[in-house]
Amino acid sequence: MLPLKNVLMRQVIEIRIECRSISKGEGKGPVLSTKDPISFLGTVDPETGNIIDPNHELHGKCIKDSILIFPYGKGSTVGSYVLYQLKKNGCAPSGMINIDSEPIVAVGAIISDIPLVDRPNVDIFKVIVEGDEVIVNGSEGYLEITGSK
């Protein structure tokens, strides 16, 4: 009995990961993941969602409709409005996951209706890899892996 229970537990943990809720709503998409903090002002083009900062790990990629995983935001507080602009232009991520959210990204996500959770209870960079399909539920504070490459 015990081994079987352990297997089931592990499967449950693999698909549903508890987090803290920051911005409400639910979003789904393919994962784009970086350990590099993001300053939305200057790093992301609000017209396209492309990462335009050549010094950023995700340079050349597009955050549109993705589930964007990054440790936390940094830089100018105007970054909150860049998220709002991305949303208005249809280029925002479907959801975001932080290690520790800070005010710039938290406020930006809330005013832009982008689901955001932080403090996942697993090492997110090990458990989720690029290409995974993930649901972020910011209302209840969890994420789910629904598929992978």
Next chain:
Amino acid sequence: MYLTREEENILNGEYGTTLQKAIEILVALGDIYGADSLIPIKSAQIAGVSYKTIGDAGLEWISSLKGTVKVPSVLNPAGMDLEDWAGMGIPESFAIKQKEIIKAYSELGIRVECTCTPYYLQGFDLSLGEHIAWSESSAVSYANSVIGARTNREGGPSALSAALIGKTGNYGFHLDQNRVPTISVNVECDISSSDYGALGYIVGKMISNKVPLFNLKSNPKKVDLKSLGAAMAASGSVALYHVKNVTPEQLHMNFDTPEETIVIEEEQIREVYESKASFKNNCDIVALGCPHCSVEELEEIASLLEGKTVNKEFWVCTSREVANNSGDIISRIEKSGAKVLCDTCMVVSPASENYRCMAVNSGKAFNYIPGMCKIESMYATLEECIDEAGDRN
């Protein structure tokens, strides 16, 4: 975080989307910083006003909000003098957008007074221990340190949310334990006037976001403390400081001496003046009033300009209310050819970009001008700034 039933109802959307979003922001920030509850605030000061900084996206968000602020609220400086923008060299396309931003804020019941010195305004007086939600870094520092009121450095949307709800999260500088000094700063020389801005510029770089306790040989006036705090909040992110035997909280609490100490010597302060002294006589603009001038500072400038004609662009920045209350001081300043600008300043206005090198007597302006306006700046005393613009013909 504990919410009252009323706050829960707002969060559930019973009072509409604007208040729902506003309280979501306050709750999210409260959760991030470990607040136990929301606490009432006396007033709010909202950053994110200049079109240069918030752009079309900011304008669109503010315009989407509906409702009325619950506490007296004012704005941070805008990108231009709201009346004499043409005289500053601001293009009409910018002015139209800037006025739309002001209108959107005003429709939320916010007073159209754009200043980094709200503590000079009627209805914004504060006393020891009162809670507020202010944004502009020098105003935050002044309120916390010189008055002993309590505020975190709010972002634009969070200050606006606090204004709409009339509350803010109980965390950070609202709590006693975060207001205790963490480093002593011993200043080994007598200093006066613009030396305080130079001191703040140096110390901010050295201590980042610590809470310093200053031991000064000289006795600072309130305007000196204003310059000190503004500079430290710009070159570092100091939001609260204490001065031994001067600031109210230090007098009441009699804090223990912090374990860490740094010493500032005369040479370091002189270095701030000398670092860009090669621009002497080569500045093409002089700008005073960062933070915005008080009536007393305007009087000092008026006296120094008496009988002189400035032959360079010369700005004196203040709030519209202070200007309106200054009687003939403004006309005495303007008689010299200097311009008194209201609602804006040299740091947030795009008009600064039209020049090459700006002489300033503010540690805050000296810190920000090169990065934000892409021009040089030279640090000088008030008298040297006036000499820089003087009539040598």
